[in-house]
Amino acid sequence: MNRDRPVERDAVISVDGIHFQYDSHPLFHDLSLTVRESEFLSVIGPNGSGKSTLLKLILGIMKPSKGRIAVFGKDIGKMKRKAISQLVSGVLLDFNPAYSFSVEEIVAIGRTPYAKAFSDFTREDRIAIEEALEKTSLLTLRKKPFEHLSSGERQRVLLAKCLAQKTPILLLDECVAHLDPGHVQQFLEVVRDKNRKEKITVVTVFHDINLASLYSDRIVVVDQGKLSQTGDPVEIVHQRLLENVYRAQATVLTHPRFDVPQVLLNRLDRPQKPAPDLIHNELPKSKIL
Amino acid sequence: MAFIFIGGICFFLFQMSLGTVSIPIDEIIRFFTFRELQTPIYRTILVDIRFPRLFAGFLIGALLSLSGVFFQALLKNPLADPYILGVSSGGAFGTVLSIAAFGSGTVLSRFFGNLPLVSFLFSLLAAFLTYFLAKRGKSVPVVDLILSGVIMNFFFSAATTFVIIYGWRNVSSATFWLLGSLSGARWEQVPPLLFIAGVGLLIGFALSKTLNAISLGEEEAKNVGIEVERVKLFLFITGTLVAAYTITITGIVGFVGLIIPHSARMLVGSDHRKSIPLSVFLGGLFFTGCDTIARSLFQPTEMPLGTITSLIGAPLFAVILKRSRRFR
Numbered sequence: 001m002n003r004d005r006p007v008e009r010d011a012v013i014s015v016d017g018i019h020f021q022y023d024s025h026p027l028f029h030d031l032s033l034t035v036r037e038s039e040f041l042s043v044i045g046p047n048g049s050g051k052s053t054l055l056k057l058i059l060g061i062m063k064p065s066k067g068r069i070a071v072f073g074k075d076i077g078k079m080k081r082k083a084i085s086q087l088v089s090g091v092l093l094d095f096n097p098a099y100s101f102s103v104e105e106i107v108a109i110g111r112t113p114y115a116k117a118f119s120d121f122t123r124e125d126r127i128a129i130e131e132a133l134e135k136t137s138l139l140t141l142r143k144k145p146f147e148h149l150s151s152g153e154r155q156r157v158l159l160a161k162c163l164a165q166k167t168p169i170l171l172l173d174e175c176v177a178h179l180d181p182g183h184v185q186q187f188l189e190v191v192r193d194k195n196r197k198e199k200i201t202v203v204t205v206f207h208d209i210n211l212a213s214l215y216s217d218r219i220v221v222v223d224q225g226k227l228s229q230t231g232d233p234v235e236i237v238h239q240r241l242l243e244n245v246y247r248a249q250a251t252v253l254t255h256p257r258f259d260v261p262q263v264l265l266n267r268l269d270r271p272q273k274p275a276p277d278l279i280h281n282e283l284p285k286s287k288i289l
Numbered sequence: 290m291a292f293i294f295i296g297g298i299c300f301f302l303f304q305m306s307l308g309t310v311s312i313p314i315d316e317i318i319r320f321f322t323f324r325e326l327q328t329p330i331y332r333t334i335l336v337d338i339r340f341p342r343l344f345a346g347f348l349i350g351a352l353l354s355l356s357g358v359f360f361q362a363l364l365k366n367p368l369a370d371p372y373i374l375g376v377s378s379g380g381a382f383g384t385v386l387s388i389a390a391f392g393s394g395t396v397l398s399r400f401f402g403n404l405p406l407v408s409f410l411f412s413l414l415a416a417f418l419t420y421f422l423a424k425r426g427k428s429v430p431v432v433d434l435i436l437s438g439v440i441m442n443f444f445f446s447a448a449t450t451f452v453i454i455y456g457w458r459n460v461s462s463a464t465f466w467l468l469g470s471l472s473g474a475r476w477e478q479v480p481p482l483l484f485i486a487g488v489g490l491l492i493g494f495a496l497s498k499t500l501n502a503i504s505l506g507e508e509e510a511k512n513v514g515i516e517v518e519r520v521k522l523f524l525f526i527t528g529t530l531v532a533a534y535t536i537t538i539t540g541i542v543g544f545v546g547l548i549i550p551h552s553a554r555m556l557v558g559s560d561h562r563k564s565i566p567l568s569v570f571l572g573g574l575f576f577t578g579c580d581t582i583a584r585s586l587f588q589p590t591e592m593p594l595g596t597i598t599s600l601i602g603a604p605l606f607a608v609i610l611k612r613s614r615r616f617r
Contacts, residue, residue: 061511085514092512097505098365099559105501112502112513117495165513 010037011073012169012201013058018067020050020057027053028225030067035169038199040192042212044236045222046246051205052093054222055171058203060084071169085113089162090171091155097146103157104142107132110164132163135190152183159190170194172204176211188215213237213260221245237261238280253278290557293567297574301347304581305339309588312339337476342584343577345474348482349535350545350576351569354553355489356535357546358561358568359528362500363521364431370547371532374434374525375441377543379415380536382445382452383408384466389456405537408466412533415441420525428518429525431507468593469542471580478538489531490569496520497561504559542595544602545576552609575602 013035020028027050035041043051056062058069060076069076071087089110097106110132111125121129133139136156141149146157155175162170172191176184192215194200206212212219213233220230223245229236242250242263249266253276261280266272306312312331319326326332356371364373372378387407422437423429453463465472499520503510507517532546553568579597586592 056508059512061508080514081511081516082514085512090512092508095506095509097559098361098367099504099554101501101504101559105558105560106505109498109502109505109509109513112498112515115498 011035012037012071013203014070014073015054015058016068016070018057018064018069020053020062020064026225028064031225031227033220033227035201035203038195038201040195040202040215040217041204042216042219043203043205043222044207044209044212044219045228049222050225051222052173055090055173055203055205056092059088059090059171082113085165085167087167088169088171089165089167091158091162091173091175093173095154095158100145100147102142103138103144103146103149103160104129104133106146106157107138107142107160107164110161113165128164128166132160135163135194136160137186152179152187155179155183155187156190159187163194168199169201169203172202174205174207177207184211209237209241210262213262214255214258233260234280237263251275252280254280290567293556294570297570300574301343301577304343304577305335307581307585308334308339309585310334311585341476341479342471342474342580344479345482345538346471346577346580347573348479348486349471349539349542350549351486351573352482352489352531352535353542353546353576354549354568354572355486355493355565356528356531357572358493358500358550358565359524359531360546361550362503362561363524363528364435365504365506366431366435367551368547369435370543371528371535372442372541372543372546374419374438374529375415375445376412376529376532377536377541378442378445378449380408380412380533381467381541382415382449383411384540385449385452385463386411388463388466389452409533409537411445412536413529415445416525416529416533429521464593466540467595469540469595469598470583470591470593471539472584472591473538482538485531485534486569489527490565492527493561493565493569496524497565500561500565501559504561539594542576542598544595544598545572548602548606549575552606555609555612 011034013033015031015033017030017032018028019026019030031054033054043054045051053062057064058071058076060069060079060081063077071079071084076084101109107129108121108125111121111128114122114125133142136159138153138156138160141153146154149157159172159175170191176187179187188211191202191204195202204212204216213236216233218230218232219236221228221236221241228245229241237252238261239250239252242248242252249268251264251266252261253264254260255262256278302317303314305317306314310331312334316326316328316331317335320332320335353371357369360369360371360373361367363369384404384407387404419434419437419441420429422440423433425433449467499510499515502513502515503517503520510517510520535542549572550564550568553564553571557563557567575598579601580594582601583592583594583597
């Protein structure tokens with residue numbers, strides 16, 4: 001592991017040599033990661049590599065057995081949960097409320113970190129809720145029960161809840177995994193817009209390498225409980241990544257309009273044609289951690 | 290909301306006229322406008338018999354329903370009620386043990402003679418055992434809590450049956466506790482109940498937003514800054530104390546703490562800021578309503594209250610369930 005990595009001054013999240021295990025099954029061994037201010041960072045890696053766990057550790061939902069996670073230089077292990085939730089919010093998998101809530105009610109729960117006992121929502125709360133609903137195009141659906149929404153709309157509600165939470169850091173766990181292209185684009189554009197205009201730092205777990213490549217400033221690859229590589233999409237997304245990390249045969253092309261690598265899977269039961277012109281075969285310059 | 294509230298108060302007043310002796314409505318109006326009653330004995334009946342029973346009943350129903358709200362938020366399970374974690378069967382066992390041992394001439398009979406205290410302690414014992422059975426290190430997983438509650442309920446129910454069959458003296462008095470009754474209500478029970486209900490309601494209001502967050506799931510609640518395990522412990526303790534206290538007065542009255550919070554949610558949605566006040570109010574109304582039926586329709590005897598709450602509650606709940614699109 002890279003122990004003498006220079007301390008980055010604009011680090012908003014620093015994960016420092018953490019260890020984590022589920023029961024006795026080790027997941028992370030001495031993992032470190034730095035997230036810079038207002039960057040859009042994607043975490044990719046095969047199933048079971050611990051991507052979601054990494055996000056939950058940063059959110060403080062789970063605790064590392066060793067090592068330290070700091071947000072804006074403060075150790076979250078020593079912070080009150082309320083204080084953490086004013087800095088980091090997250091859209092998690094498996095959102096399943098026990099009772100029926102309306103869209104508006106769920107988004108309002110994003111204001112809980114600022115709530116005082118007995119007080120109604122303040123003007124500030126209401127403005128934050130309105131803005132979040134508007135940003136995610138949910139104004140017309142606000143009274144609808146959450147369980148009546150489509151999955152695309154549901155994900156937007158969860159995003160709106162995090163936006164209402166007004167945190168400088170936003171963590172997203174495979175938020176667009178089951179959505180159609182229209183909803184995927186709408187969702188990610190909202191996030192990108194927040195990231196660009198309000199300098200919100202975004203860390204997102206992606207299954208879809210193409211989306212990670214298209215939207216991120218930087219990608220980290222988590223494999224077998226370790227951060228195996230980090231770099232910008234052009235460096236990371238390469239045929240070798242597909243072969244070594246995902247054990248998949250693929251053709252990696254350069255997006256003709258955005259100059260980022262895009263992955264096409266190969267069929268293994270048919271003869272291949274020669275590689276086309278757009279093939280992305282620049283050698284990866286990525287730092288091997 | 291206003292309609293429910295006004296309707297509820299009228300219903301409450303109407304119940305004052307019903308009972309072994311039915312008192313005409315105009316006599317009740319006379320009473321409340323400080324005029325002389327045509328039949329003076331009605332005043333005694335109202336003040337000494339009806340009022341304590343109605344007020345205590347309303348408060349107990351309200352508390353059971355509040356406790357139900359807490360348990361449903363704690364366990365995130367629609368089947369949760371104040372009795373799910375063993376409070377009721379523990380209390381029942383304590384009561385039965387108390388009755389069986391009372392007057393047996395042993396040293397223990399003095400302690401066991403204090404029926405409310407014994408019932409209360411055994412309720413707490415059962416809940417305490419449930420909690421520690423479910424505890425895993427620093428956290429208490431909800432599924433383990435429910436399963437432990439099932440174990441405790443089975444164990445104490447069996448133990449109750451055992452005591453009834455083995456050492457039995459007074460069967461009818463056991464039915465009274467196992468199925469609940471308000472006939473033991475007295476004026477002196479009203480002030481402490483009022484105090485507990487007041488404190489409970491304040492806690493409910495203070496925790497409304499927290500309960501909303503926790504209803505989304507434990508990780509989501511942590512995500513918005515809730516100290517989940519601490520809140521769970523607090524809900525567990527307050528819900529248990531409240532339920533155990535009501536059992537010492539009325540015995541076990543099922544269904545109220547289960548269906549009233551659900552009904553309130555179906556009427557105004559799951560936001561606890563609205564559903565808690567409504568649950569508390571409906572709980573009180575439902576409880577006194579059922580008690581009025583229990584005491585006036587089956588003269589000269591009384592039907593056990595728990596029987597009425599279930600007989601009326603089940604169909605009522607079915608109707609609300611069918612009509613409400615919001616319920617899942």
